[in-house]
Amino acid sequence: MTLLQSLLVMALLIAASAFFSMAELSLAASRRLRLRQMADEGDARAARVLQMQEQPGDYFTVVQVCLNAVAILGGIVGEGAFSPYCTALLELWLPERQAQTLGFLASFLLVTSLFILFADLLPKRLGMAHPERVAVLVARPMRWSMRLFKPLIWLYSSAADALLRLSGLPTQRDERVTSDDILAMMEAGARAGVLAAPEHQAMENLFELDTRSVVSSMSPRDRVAYFLRDDPDPVIRARIAREPFSTYPVCEGDIDHVVGYVDAKDLFQRALNNQPISLAEEGLVRKVLIVPDRLSLAEVLEQFRQVHEDFAVIVNEYSLVVGVVTLNDVMSTVMGDLVGPADEEQIVRRDDDSWLIDGITPIADVLHALGLDELPQADEYETLAGFLMVMLRRVPRRTDSVALGGYKFEVIDVDSYRIDQVLVSRLPVPAPAGAVQAATVRS
Template sequence: MTLLQSLLVIAVLIAVSAFFALAEISLAASRRLRLRQMADEGDPRAERVLRLQEQPGPYITVVQIGLNGVAILGGVVGEGSLTPYFARFFELWFTPETSQGLGFGASFVTIIAVFLIFADLFPKRLGMSQPERLAMVLAAPMQVLITALMPVVWLFTRSTDLLFKLLGLHAQRDDRITSADILAMAEAGAQAGVLALREQQVITNVFELDTRLVSSVMTSRDRIAWFLRDDAESVLRARIVAEPFSAYPVCRDDIDHVLGYVDAKEMFQRVLSGQPLSFDAGLTLHKALVIPDRLSLTEVLEQFRQAHEDFAIVVNEYSLVVGVITLNDVMSTVMGDLVGPSDEEQQIVRRDEHSWLIDGLTPIQDVQRALDIDTLPHAEEYETLAGFLMVMLRRVPKRTDTFSWGGYCFEVLDVDSHRIDQVMVTRTPA
């Protein structure tokens, strides 16, 4: 075989090897969601690739047969055709025996380098850059090869399946998408500039609804504005002016005996139309939705949907009212600072690069996000910054109490009747 013929054979072998390498990586790297979208749009090639991903055994068998066969032939052809020429070149400086060994080594390295670059690295990087498009193009010829080599493919595939079975392994590809996968994709999208950072945070907040309890978002008991059933109109007017909310619980005797709630919009309409603010004069008392304080925010949304309500009373295991929550509270948790309060009303105020002023009732997840802390000790024992301080100090905090953890110093600035109002958090030097 002449040198030109040998080089032509090597070029053909490289092309065949590149084809199989491209087929392998494009199928493995193809995104199932993208393929499903194209299949739903009517592309039959995408449907073919999806079927191959579901049963990849025969496909991979053909790829490996092709790659290994080409590798063996390439070594034989390359060594036999290039070694004499390299040997003659080295004979200019070395003895014939030494030149023969050096020629073999140079031929081996050259063939390996050429195959590595043109038959492996380049096609695989190409396949990674456009996996779905290339997989759809290569699926048809690969299907032909699978059919042509069916006896051999069947033998190797069944042998591999038997090995999986003996080892107790799953041979099927697991394409289930978890919340962690979606969050990772959102983070990657934000880093690539496809998603804005705020949009990524909204996606993260949605998945946090399952882990955040209603008590981390509700208006706590001591901040509830409520009415007695027999309050005078002057009292009602004064309270809605002093404490404007969307709804007010209506109670008998005390806050733990809730009769229902009154909608603030209805009260405003009656005031504007000159009607009296009195439950005896037509002011509607709505039945209150009562939920336990151990529900997650996802469960709260489901309760709102089933009851067709957007306001609920939160009670503990002793049937005592511990807070109230509205649909807007939950949605504000999802949307974050896109619909958050003004700077003066925020629970977390950043004073400078290394310090924050935080309300004690701030949900601990919001504190972690603001301070960029992944985990906190005993996280299952509290839901607010005040709870974290109590767990860490092992007592009810007092004004000026301080402790350090995780590179941050926590200092209690203000306490009102055992309730922690303000906490100064300072990042300590490393």
Template sequence: MFALIVLSAFFSVAEISLAASRRLRLRQLADEGDARATLVMKVQEQPGHYFTVVQIGQNAVAILGGIVGEGAMSPLFTDLWRWMDLDDAQARTAGFLLSFLVTTSLFILFADLFPKRLGMTQPEALAMRVVRPMQTCMSLFKPLVWVYSRTADGLFKLFDLPTQRDDRITSEDILAMAEAGARSGALAAREQQVIANVFELDTRTVSSAMTQRDRIAFFRRDEPDAVIRLRIAAEPFSTYPVCDGEIDRVVGYVDAKDLFQRVLNNQPISLLDDALVRKVLVVPDRLTLAEVLDQFRLVHEDFAVIVNEYSFVVGVVTLNDVMSTVMGELIAYPLDEEQIVKRDENSWLIDGATPVQDVQRALLIDEMPHAEEYETLAGFMMVMLRRVPKRTDTVTWGGFRFEVLDVDSFRIDQVMVSRVTEAAATPVAVTLR
């Protein structure tokens, strides 16, 4: 009985450890020179024969365990019941039932539950220990393995099921691993958020990171030297678009370093000088941040003007804007430049231009209503109110109250978000004033 339980436990460990072994961890061990990890990966690619041997072993041992257990224990338990003054028929029945219960319990506990839980905790280490003995078993039982494997392959073809394990790693897999690492403490929460932000580059449009049209500091090409110097002092930026009269007629851009160099050398500044004005990259507002990064790399630039389908300028974006989206909270912004300011545990002051993805992350909201119709918090307010919001307009949704605090020329500057109690919360509540 002891030998059969050990043998059954071996097959249980072999089964669960192979199934639970992580491909990435095995590849790492193989790169470190462990040949057993390579064997385990090869078995994972074609596990049919391996699991066939496991099932042959487990079923054969279970049947033998029942026979041995009944033969070894039934007489003892029958004698015990006879000693307790039961008649012969009742003693044999009770002895058989008790031997069946004891045998089954021993196999469940020591040949199934314990080894499988052990295999789940250390799958790669155990899989590498049992892979060579299992290969020996596969050679010994090769005729039986061939028969059962061909029969199983026929069933897979009959039901049109895949016969090979799919080891492709998706972005969802990586994000899930990063989240698990953050929960276990192996990865800092902010580092896990950076990884999530990287994958968001393929879904977030450039408008979520751009400087909006009304906040762009630009030069007209015919502006005099004195005006340019005053503009630099009043609005110090690294790059300025240069326009022919109005902002929608961008002809290039000028780098602040070139302007500063001329100022320091006491040279006049004239934007009519083609040597000073550089060619500007113009991109549509429907591009994702990942596509904008590709454009930057192709033209070796770090500044772009964004236009809509009507060729109107809607904003500008820099490489720093995109990287700030990726780095998130790891970058320390001045307080007056933060888009989301947490006032306390239940309230936030949020800029209307904040992307909805950042709002969801700050408020721990999984989904926003009508999310395909807007990209910013201001857009959310407009869609929910069905008009241009006014000061003190509120929307209550998902356990939060969104109140417009400041509107500047139809643009929502600030929104106060407060957590509301369950009694006050309704699915959607809109207050117009």
């Protein structure tokens, strides 16, 4: 075989190896969601690639058979093509025996380098950069190859499956998409700039609805404005003016005996028409949704959907009212400041190293603001006030503090045993011992 013929065969072998390298990596790297989108848009090739991803055994068997065969042929052809020329060149300076040895090594390195660069690195980088596009382009040739090498595929696939069964390893890829997979994709999208920071946070909050208790988003008992069933007209009007809300629970005797709720729109309509307001009037007080305090926010949303309401009263295991929650409260948890009123901001950043936080702030929001993953005994409390009570093992008093996780949590204001404000400060990082000694010597 002449040198020109050998070079032509080498080029064909490298091209074949590059094709199978691209085919291998593109199928593995192709995103199923993107392929489904392409298939829905009418690309039949994307549908074929999806089928190959579901049963990739035959596909990769063809790839490995062809890659190994091409590599062996490339070594044989390359050694025969380049070794004589390398040997002849080295014989100008070296003895014949040494020149033959070094010529063989030189031809081996040359062929290996050509295959690594043009049949492995470049095609695989191309397949990684545009996996779906490459996968649909090579789908049809790969199907022809799978039909051509079907006997070999059956032989090697059967042997591989038998070995996997003997070792107890799975033979199929788990295609289930979990919430962790989706969160990881959103994190990657946020880092790439595809998702804005508020959008990313809203999506993360949405996935937390199953784990966050309704207590974390409710208005607590002491902040609930309610009416008694027998309140007279002047008392009702005064309370509306003093505490304007969209919904008011209606109680019999005290807050723990809720009989329904009244919509502020109905009260305003009567007030604007100069009609007397009486909660004993039939049809004014509506039936209220009562939910236990152990429900998650996702479960509360489902109950809102079932009864077509957006307001609920929360009770504990002793049937005592602990607070109320509205649909807006739940959406505020998801959307943050995009929905919540600015004058009720629970976390205020004072400077780079300190925050002023309301005691009833959900602990999940505190962790996010401080950049912490978790706090000790997290299953024993829902709010920052609860965290301080668990850590101190008593009702906190003003100036009480807890140092944990590189932060100091100091109680600033307490109102009737309820923690109003907590100052959270970042603790200074202790200086290394060597730096302290150096400072002492200089002083």
